[in-house]
Amino acid sequence: MRYLYLMLVLLAVQLLQGCGDPTKSGRGFTLPEGDVEKGQAAFLELHCNSCHAVVGRADIPHVEDAAITVKLGGKVRIIQNYGQLVTSIINPSHRLAKGYPQAMVQTEGQSLMPNYNSVMTVQQLTDLVAFLQAQYEMDPVIQTRYPRYHYPK
Numbered sequence: 001m002r003y004l005y006l007m008l009v010l011l012a013v014q015l016l017q018g019c020g021d022p023t024k025s026g027r028g029f030t031l032p033e034g035d036v037e038k039g040q041a042a043f044l045e046l047h048c049n050s051c052h053a054v055v056g057r058a059d060i061p062h063v064e065d066a067a068i069t070v071k072l073g074g075k076v077r078i079i080q081n082y083g084q085l086v087t088s089i090i091n092p093s094h095r096l097a098k099g100y101p102q103a104m105v106q107t108e109g110q111s112l113m114p115n116y117n118s119v120m121t122v123q124q125l126t127d128l129v130a131f132l133q134a135q136y137e138m139d140p141v142i143q144t145r146y147p148r149y150h151y152p153k
């Protein structure tokens with residue numbers, strides 16, 4: 001009985017802390033608000049459209065005979081939220097897209113999506129996220145509210 005009680009307490013602590021390493025929690029992470037139009041421009045400038053088609057956006061040209069076609073936008077299937085969207089741009093190999101022929105999207109467990117982290121500015125990332133988010137049918141982002149800091153006088 002005491003053992004069961006201990007297990008319940010441990011479980012409650014785990015739930016409170018969230019799973020995994022709490023120092024790596026995404027809680028409190030929010031990019032500033034981005035600009036959808038500039039995001040669309042960045043999407044083309046960075047040639048994201050050479051591998052991605054945007055669902056319902058025939059006006060955004062996708063290279064027809066591209067070796068890779070991963071669809072972005074539309075009904076949420078894999079990307080469920082803001083955090084996952086940001087992560088899939090800056091760390092594409094964190095979780096690989098399912099439902100595509102393996103050779104099209106990955107090699108040796110690594111995403112074929114290039115790493116943009118040393119060429120993309122944070123502003124471009126912010127705008128890209130705003131643009132892509134508008135293409136997905138997902139729940140609205142609840143921006144993290146930061147408490148004001150009060151300094152003693």
Ligand code: HEC
Nearest residue numbers: 046047048051070078088092095096097105111112113114
């Ligand atoms: C050379 C091809 C290529 C280019 C260029 C490319 N990507 Fe990708 N991208 C992929 C592949 C392949 C995947 C699927 C594998 C994976 O999940 O990493 C992917 C996945 C994604 C996903 C997650 C999709 C999902 O449903 O899981 C997002 C979002 C994304 N890319 C955004 C971008 C953005 C923004 C750019 C431009 C800055 C870009 N990609 C450029 C190949 C590319």
